[in-house]
Amino acid sequence: MLMSPLEFFRSLPKKVCPECGEGVEEQAESYLMECDRCLSKKEE
Template sequence: MIKSPVEFFRTLPKKVCPECGQTVKEQAESYLMECDRCLSKKME
């Protein structure tokens, strides 16, 4: 049976930072994979 789009997006797993394993707070229109902490380390 085909899921509704709402149900599909509701059941997606949380995005996890590949560097540290922390759950990434998702934002609309964001394609970032790392968490804010790991991103700020890369900017230094």
């Protein structure tokens, strides 16, 4: 039996920053992979 789309998206693992391993808070229409802290380090 197929699960509902809502159940599917709730069951996905949280996004994790590949640089430091910290959880990334996802935003709509955002394709960023790094957390804000690692992104700010790259801009320096």
